[in-house]
Amino acid sequence: MTADLSVERVSKSFGQTKVLDDISLSVEPGEFVSLVGASGCGKSTLLRIIAGLEAQDQGDVAIAGRSVSQLSPSARNVAMVFQNYALYPHMSVFDNVALPLTMRQLSIIERLPLVRLASPRRSRIAAEIAGKVGSVASQLRIDHLLDRKPGQLSGGQRQRVALARALVREPSLFLMDEPLSNLDAQLRVQMRDEIADLHARLGATFIYVTHDQVEAMTLSHRVALLEAGRIAQIGRPIELYDRPATISVACFIGSPAINILPAQISAGGRLTYAGTPLPIAVDGSAGAAASIGLRPEHATISAPFDGALLIARVRRSEHHGPEQLVHVEIQSAIGGSLTIRVPDSHPETAEVTAGNLVSVSFDPRRLHVFDAQGQRLSTRLFPQQPSQPAKSRKMAGAAV
Amino acid sequence: MTDTAAVIESRPWQTARRTGKRREGATGALFVAPAFLLLLATVLAPVGILVVLSFTDYELGAVTFRWVGLGNFEQALSDPVFRRSVTNTLLYVAIVLPGGVLLALLVALLVHGRGKSRVFYEVAYFLPVTATLIAMAAVWQFVLHPRLGPVNAVLKMLGFAEQGFLSTPSLLIPTLAFIGLWNIVGFNMVLFLAGLSSIPRDLYDAAEVDGATSAIDRFLTVTWPMLAPTTMFVVVTTSITAFKVFDTVAILTAGRDGSEVLLYAIYLEGFQYFKIGYAAALTVVFLLFMLAFSVYQATQLDRRVHYG
Numbered sequence: 001m002t003a004d005l006s007v008e009r010v011s012k013s014f015g016q017t018k019v020l021d022d023i024s025l026s027v028e029p030g031e032f033v034s035l036v037g038a039s040g041c042g043k044s045t046l047l048r049i050i051a052g053l054e055a056q057d058q059g060d061v062a063i064a065g066r067s068v069s070q071l072s073p074s075a076r077n078v079a080m081v082f083q084n085y086a087l088y089p090h091m092s093v094f095d096n097v098a099l100p101l102t103m104r105q106l107s108i109i110e111r112l113p114l115v116r117l118a119s120p121r122r123s124r125i126a127a128e129i130a131g132k133v134g135s136v137a138s139q140l141r142i143d144h145l146l147d148r149k150p151g152q153l154s155g156g157q158r159q160r161v162a163l164a165r166a167l168v169r170e171p172s173l174f175l176m177d178e179p180l181s182n183l184d185a186q187l188r189v190q191m192r193d194e195i196a197d198l199h200a201r202l203g204a205t206f207i208y209v210t211h212d213q214v215e216a217m218t219l220s221h222r223v224a225l226l227e228a229g230r231i232a233q234i235g236r237p238i239e240l241y242d243r244p245a246t247i248s249v250a251c252f253i254g255s256p257a258i259n260i261l262p263a264q265i266s267a268g269g270r271l272t273y274a275g276t277p278l279p280i281a282v283d284g285s286a287g288a289a290a291s292i293g294l295r296p297e298h299a300t301i302s303a304p305f306d307g308a309l310l311i312a313r314v315r316r317s318e319h320h321g322p323e324q325l326v327h328v329e330i331q332s333a334i335g336g337s338l339t340i341r342v343p344d345s346h347p348e349t350a351e352v353t354a355g356n357l358v359s360v361s362f363d364p365r366r367l368h369v370f371d372a373q374g375q376r377l378s379t380r381l382f383p384q385q386p387s388q389p390a391k392s393r394k395m396a397g398a399a400v
Numbered sequence: 401m402t403d404t405a406a407v408i409e410s411r412p413w414q415t416a417r418r419t420g421k422r423r424e425g426a427t428g429a430l431f432v433a434p435a436f437l438l439l440l441a442t443v444l445a446p447v448g449i450l451v452v453l454s455f456t457d458y459e460l461g462a463v464t465f466r467w468v469g470l471g472n473f474e475q476a477l478s479d480p481v482f483r484r485s486v487t488n489t490l491l492y493v494a495i496v497l498p499g500g501v502l503l504a505l506l507v508a509l510l511v512h513g514r515g516k517s518r519v520f521y522e523v524a525y526f527l528p529v530t531a532t533l534i535a536m537a538a539v540w541q542f543v544l545h546p547r548l549g550p551v552n553a554v555l556k557m558l559g560f561a562e563q564g565f566l567s568t569p570s571l572l573i574p575t576l577a578f579i580g581l582w583n584i585v586g587f588n589m590v591l592f593l594a595g596l597s598s599i600p601r602d603l604y605d606a607a608e609v610d611g612a613t614s615a616i617d618r619f620l621t622v623t624w625p626m627l628a629p630t631t632m633f634v635v636v637t638t639s640i641t642a643f644k645v646f647d648t649v650a651i652l653t654a655g656r657d658g659s660e661v662l663l664y665a666i667y668l669e670g671f672q673y674f675k676i677g678y679a680a681a682l683t684v685v686f687l688l689f690m691l692a693f694s695v696y697q698a699t700q701l702d703r704r705v706h707y708g
Contacts, residue, residue: 053605074611086602090625090706099621103611108620149706165610 004029005050005173005205010059012045019045020056021229032199032206034216037226038252043209044177046226050207051175052076063173074104076173079166083178085158087150093161094133094146100169101129136168156187163198174206180215192219213253217241225249247374250293256325259299259338261292263369270382271369274334276309280364282377290377293368296341301326301358308359312338317352319344326352328360447687453680460674472681482682485660488573489643492661495577496584496642501634503581504588509623511589512596522593525586533583537651540579541566566652572659576648584641588634595630599623628705636697643690662686 005027012020019042027033035043048054050061052073060069068076079100087096102111110122137143140160150158159179166174179195180188196219199206210216216223217237224234233245237253244250250258263273265288269281273292284290304311312328315337324342329335338360342352352358369377454472458465476482511521528536543549544565552562565575603622612621646663653659655668666686670679 048605051605051609053608072613073605073608074613078609080606080609082602082606084600084602086600086606088603088606088621088625090628099612100610103617103621108614108617165606 006062008060010056012056030203032221034208034220034223036216041226042229043226047209078173079171080175081162081166081179085162097133097164098129136164140164176208247370256339259294263290263292279382281382282369289372291370296339298366299340299362304357304359310360314356450680454684456677458677472678485662485665489662491573492577493642496580497639499581500584500638504585508589508592525589528583529587533647569657595627599626632705
């Protein structure tokens with residue numbers, strides 16, 4: 001009972017503010033798609049439009065090939081988990097989880113307390129509902145909490161109740177609006193794991209809104225990065241990481257963030273940094289400004305040597321167990337700082353002592369280059385002089 | 401038993417802790433004293449004096465008084481005027497309490513849904529609260545006047561008979577209750593509006609996704625339970641206000657034609673006839689009514705209220 005979701009050319013404005021601008025998105029059955037972006041990028045609004053809690057100004061939303069734009073949220077057969085869980089505080093956990101079923105299967109008269117005794121149909125359905133709630137509760141390990149009120153639960157337990165309420169109806173589409181953002185770091189990792197398991201077990205389609213790129217990267221089949229109401233890039237997590245379409249995608253994805261250095265395009269499309277030509281060329285007009293993106297793990301540091309492209313002073317180094325993050329200040333007129341990821345087994349630990357000078361080198365093929373508008377430029381190695389034989393990857397960068 | 405006590409006594413740290421506790425208790429009492437003395441002087445002592453007076457035949461200005469035991473209460477129970485004032489008050493409460501709560505809730509729900517015009521409605525409904533009831537009673541006297549008032553003019557236009565709202569005995573209490581409602585709905589509306597504003601938006605969203613599609617379902621699933629603490633408060637304050645009805649009676653009917661209410665009867669006995677002892681007994685009866693009502697509310701209603 002899975003459904004694919006398609007969002008076609010949806011736009012939405014609140015007053016003068018355009019929140020969503022011509023968004024199109026297609027989700028395969030059973031897929032886990034994250035909508036990620038900074039706050040205010042429109043990701044939650046898009047989710048609410050999919051749920052039917054907000055009406056789009058233009059465009060169409062279809063679930064399982066059927067347009068649902070005119071349907072109420074409950075008729076869309078979607079389940080939603082809210083950031084603040086949105087549990088009914090006056091109801092027990094059992095009643096919270098059972099509510100989506102009682103609302104659908106019992107009439108308003110049958111929901112009155114006294115009718116319970118009179119109507120055999122009602123008691124039969126109530127027994128069915130109790131069975132389903134019980135099985136979902138045991139799946140999520142909240143069966144011992146069914147009599148409690150939400151106020152008596154911890155954050156993680158409330159999250160499970162919210163998930164159970166979404167699960168109990170066996171919907172075709174799960175919508176999650178930052179479900180983990182109110183949990184502490186440790187619990188967040190644990191619940192992330194459980195959500196991944198849940199998705200694997202159910203095989204249902206999940207749309208997951210988060211501002212946390214780590215959640216998006218670790219959970220999703222595909223990530224859609226929204227920026228100012230548009231999808232800046234959509235693709236597999238590793239695609240967004242390895243081939244960011246814009247400089248803002250590059251900056252958003254990855255922790256610690258990518259290093260950005262200013263550069264120029266000179267004759268022949270050759271890229272220059274601080275007046276020094278790099279062995280790399282792009283498609284761009286000569287004289288235009290560009291930006292270089294360098295992931296922290298794609299730079300290496302070594303003892304300073306003459307002719308090094310980047311000489312930097314170590315400001316601080318952080319030990320993270322398997323690796324160190326070294327923050328350095330570039331010692332040139334352009335200045336700027338870099339973060340470099342160094343495996344902790346790195347032999348030159350003296351190089352990462354604060355205050356020391358180091359040279360920074362990188363593999364030019366690992367660079368991301370963006371034009372002045374922030375769009376990705378495709379790169380190629382600049383034709384080498386015939387007298388110079390191909391150098392090792394590391395030396396190619398370091399010797400420039 | 402004594403052995404154990406002796407053993408405990410012999411432990412020096414226990415004794416030290418005990419004196420520490422005693423000192424702590426004394427310090428605590430010292431901190432509580434100002435508030436307690438104030439409470440004693442302004443609330444507890446007057447109530448005590450009231451109860452004492454209710455067993456006497458004391459009259460204002462008299463130098464002596466006699467103990468009459470339960471005489472005042474016996475007299476009250478056999479007094480047709482007092483009995484009428486009790487039934488009148490109960491009738492008044494029976495109209496104003498449910499009407500004042502439900503009407504205010506309805507108005508609040510409607511006003512809450514307004515956009516820009518919300519402020520206008522809030523002010524309009526709240527105006528009667530700020531207007532002094534004594535001044536407004538004069539306006540009501542005119543509005544309800546059999547020959548001059550607009551209400552009767554409309555009734556006549558529609559072909560109904562002219563009604564003496566403030567002179568027909570059977571219409572007196574309902575008319576006063578209507579004015580009471582007019583006066584209290586705006587205040588209760590503001591309380592309900594505050595309650596409505598504090599309901600998280602998420603809950604309505606969740607209810608909608610969960611299948612509470614109709615307005616009635618949403619009201620029963622989210623609004624009504626979430627408003628329970630507000631409703632509880634409104635019920636308590638409205639019942640107290642209704643029991644204390646006085647000013648409209650004093651101005652509009654002066655208790656004639658059998659329109660006495662409890663507070664007006666107390667006022668007459670105490671401040672017109674100076675029968676302080678008897679008035680004190682009536683006040684005790686009034687307080688017992690309030691107490692019974694409050695205990696019922698606190699024990700029965702409160703159990704069903706979920707405090708977020």
